[in-house]
Amino acid sequence: MSNQSVHTPVLQVNNIFAGYHPDLPIVQGASAYVNKGEFVTIIGPNGAGKSTFIKAIAGVVNITSGEVLVNGKNITNIETHNMASAAIAYVPQTANVFTSLTIDENLRLGASDLPKAEAAHQIAKAYADFPDLMKHKNSKAGVLSGGQRQMLAVARALLTSPDLLILDEPSAGLSPLMVNDVFTRLQKLVASGVTILMVEQNVKAALAIGDRTYVLADGKNRIDGKSADLAANEEVTAIYLGKGGRKS
Ligand SMILES: Nc1ncnc2c1ncn2[C@@H]1O[C@H](COP(=O)(O)OP(=O)(O)O)[C@@H](O)[C@H]1O
Numbered sequence: 442m443s444n445q446s447v448h449t450p451v452l453q454v455n456n457i458f459a460g461y462h463p464d465l466p467i468v469q470g471a472s473a474y475v476n477k478g479e480f481v482t483i484i485g486p487n488g489a490g491k492s493t494f495i496k497a498i499a500g501v502v503n504i505t506s507g508e509v510l511v512n513g514k515n516i517t518n519i520e521t522h523n524m525a526s527a528a529i530a531y532v533p534q535t536a537n538v539f540t541s542l543t544i545d546e547n548l549r550l551g552a553s554d555l556p557k558a559e560a561a562h563q564i565a566k567a568y569a570d571f572p573d574l575m576k577h578k579n580s581k582a583g584v585l586s587g588g589q590r591q592m593l594a595v596a597r598a599l600l601t602s603p604d605l606l607i608l609d610e611p612s613a614g615l616s617p618l619m620v621n622d623v624f625t626r627l628q629k630l631v632a633s634g635v636t637i638l639m640v641e642q643n644v645k646a647a648l649a650i651g652d653r654t655y656v657l658a659d660g661k662n663r664i665d666g667k668s669a670d671l672a673a674n675e676e677v678t679a680i681y682l683g684k685g686g687r688k689s
């Protein structure tokens with residue numbers, strides 16, 4: 442063995458099989474890793490199993506084989522209530538905030554397992570990071586715009602200071618302007634030290650924003666690499682952007 446320093450990825454997913462029915466695996470031997478401070482994106486055709494893959498990481502769908510490690514610790518099939526202590530947070534694509542509660546109530550609920558002083562500190566930090574939420578503090582989450590709602594979901598997920606934030610298409614259904622706003626916020630979070638794994642259906646955006654990108658197809662790894670390299674990869678551009686690369 443060399444004495445080269447070994448660094449453990451924040452997330453390591455090794456050859457997992459997972460799905461909604463034991464006889465019908467949707468994810469069929471997929472792997473990925475995320476290093477500390479990285480912004481990693483996952484792309485792939487509709488129905489490729491992207492959502493199922495990250496749901497499996499978050500313990501929302503059952504893993505029948507393979508393993509998920511967070512900071513080197515095996516968390517395969519983690520129970521939802523153990524996610525915060527395992528230092529991961531998962532924001533599903535929809536139904537990720539309580540629409541009948543105010544922004545403040547959503548945040549207080551999200552921080553309810555923290556010691557009181559820590560909860561207050563984290564909520565103040567959320568408002569500082571997301572000034573829009575502060576402005577609408579006492580509005581019901583249901584009246585927020587799509588982008589604001591995604592930001593609330595992200596802010597809530599960050600309250601427990603997770604080492605890894607897992608996001609499923611936070612840009613879905615948003616106007617281009619809002620997508621831009623959401624992505625700018627996420628980039629700021631990464632710059633401040635948050636590590637992100639994000640599914641994104643807009644290939645161009647995913648390759649532009651990511652440090653590295655995984656392409657999943659049929660529940661398996663298809664291609665992966667530095668996002669910038671994939672943006673120039675002929676196979677990727679042929680499949681997803683049209684030959685020669687489509688403009689948008
Ligand atoms: N709740 C569910 N129950 C059963 N099958 C599902 C469920 N959600 C998704 N699937 C199936 O799993 C496959 C992959 O879906 P999904 O992971 O959502 O793909 P993607 O996010 O890449 O579009 C699809 O064939 C889909 O029909």
Ligand SMILES: [Mg+2]
Nearest residue numbers: 491492493640
């Ligand atoms: Mg999906």
